[in-house]
Amino acid sequence: MPHYNDLSKELQERILDDRKNHRDNPYAFSNEDVLRRNMSHDKNKLLRPAFVRDCEKIMHLPMYNRYADKTQVFSLYKNDDISRRSSHVQLVSRIARNIGSLLGLNTDLIESISLGHDIGHTPFGHAGERKLNELYFGSTGRYFNHNVHSVRVLDKIFPQNLSMQTLDGILCHNGEMELEKYMPRKYADFKIFDEKVEECYKDMDANRRLVPATLEACVMRISDIIAYLGKDRQDAQKLGLFEKEPDFFGGKIGNTNAEIINNMIVNIVENSYGKNYLKMDKDYFEAFSQGKKENYEMIYGNVKVGKVYEEEINPMMEEIYLRLLKDAKSHNKESVLYKHHIAYVKKMTGYYSDADYEENTPDDIVVDYIASMTDDYFVDLYKYLFPKGKHEVKYIGYFNE
Template identity: 30%
Template sequence: MQSGLFSKVSAHEKNPNWEQQVRRITPIYKKADDIRSQFARDYTRILHSTAYRRLKNKTQVFFAARHDHICTRIEHVNHVASVSYTIARFLGLNTELTNAIAIGHDLGHAPFGHAGEEFLKEIVKQELGATFWHERNSLRFVDKCETLTDNEGLERNLNLTYAVRDGIVCHCGEVDENSIFPRAEAFDLYCIEKSSQCAPFTWEGCVVKISDKISYLGRDIEDALLLKILTDSEIRELVNIGRQFGAFEANEITNTLLMHDFIIDLCKTSSPDRGIAFSPQYLDLINALKAFNYRYIYRHERLNIYKQYAQLVVESIYQTLKSAYRGTETPAELERYAVIYPVLAHNFREWLAKYARTEERTAKYQNEVLYCLEKRQDYIQAIVDYISAMSDNFAITLFNEITTF
């Protein structure tokens, strides 16, 4: 079943913005027998990237490496892909574009979720005089850090289309959460200075933006119930929220029902004239659930202890690597560090060999050079990039190496 209301404004070849939507930073090689569209190609490029693989061991909200049923970031991005696909297909939008934006929107997210992000934000502010926010960092990762092997065996940047890159950097924030319209202007995405500064450039990006919220609110509640961190009175309050908005029966607030009802309401309410929108009832419900989650889940005391642990892990890795800086002699210093910290030193030295202009950079690396080791600020940026790339598990492995004698 489809309404097709947005088919004329979707991302397709007759759209006046099409050339901008599919534009890449540099031309990309083509295979004569390739049957994929530009956006389908972006989807598979993201899918095969190492940053995407690491999402399976990155915290969404709850760090639970030993619990198979708690949502990780890789599950979250696939929830967003599923929700946005359902909405886009019904509305007549480009599902290949929503799929690519959705699975790429959290690449490069810091380990330990927002706890890790907050510490990196402080480092960047103090050391680099800049801001760090995960949407911008995701754009940096897909543009500059992630690589794939091309048809000649060379490592090159992902080089995604403008529409996908735009959807990634604009996926978060609360800009006109109800009635989202795409912006008219296509500009340099690095001109965006903060989260929620602007709406996405495409209708598909708008769908992913709101699908992100549909995807995490109910699932975070489900995980909180599974981990039994909500009290009986808090659960009763949750049930009362459902009753208040007439959306659910007494014991029916589940992730499945929340996602279904939000999707149906959004599809019924949205139009090119009104924008991607919820009805007033469901907008109030989503805001009530968001307030509930912040009050009882995201600020739960057990998460405060976890945040302290996450900060200790990230800070220990950062300070250890920071102390190794010796300008252009840093790779040699890291070799000496390898006697004590073999995994950390060798792994970070490989990172510098790939992204810094050093004697160790080989011809197979045709990706962008990011760091000049003569500049201390470039070295700090290298550490920030390296840490933000990590999975929780790998960060803990390095922390254990640093703290074990």
């Protein structure tokens, strides 16, 4: 039987008393302390407070629409019940706002980080990310990471003057690296932020060393894992990935998606209320880490999941990368790269910046284009560029066994 914990009576009474007496969390990030590259454009209005503006800027960006057809874990299934990146982002936001609300944190900042954290993700999930990194590094000696690229999309390709607090949370979300305790490392300097971003391009391990600057970003970071741990199991079961029902450890957090979300929220809030850090009990952390390890063994490393990437999608991405790079270096204005990407970005950035997008390096332009693609767009582009190409991906339809 599923088991759902609840907040202790003592903590519930404390939270209600603090709310009744208007005691604010001193560790919550204040709208008044927001930092932007251009502060002259920041007007902290009642109508659109600082991080509400960030949320809306992200949601109205054309790239936000593309979440809907990007793989979360399972590619090439015609199945409306399987998570796409759009539903993952919404679930992260919901979980993070639940935690943040109970802790008295800035939920608008939490939401802006959540909505933007995967906007730079590649098609075909982490498999696509690994292959694009391989190609980019092989050509430039620089690393591609989706969290860093999400910052590039929101701060460089479409420079919308987002707050450093939102951008830092996106950069540092590192959803693959769980911790028992999250302690923010405060700073308020875009020079430091830019150095952190550049270090991730140059140093393979820099991404793992990132520490968020706000408690709100820490909440989003742990919520990223909470959001996918049980949901990916749910999706795998729907697709019949397991020949027999797996025996997940569960432990203190439980096995089902609902249990994991509920019990992790409760334990984090119990251990973190009124503190300047986030923490969970040791046995919860051990169960959480074990659950993620089991997901990697039983789901992400499953041969049924990985075969199509190795045999079809990875070679397709390499062919596309090399073809687009040739067009970028030759400045071919008749190419798909120019007509469907460069011209589009230049038109859109005209609203935000006077910088000429074409001054970026050819490899960066190609990476920007590929990372922006949805799964379907990628497949269609391959067919368009290589009508006689030897690689093909076949979707598993609604009525396929």
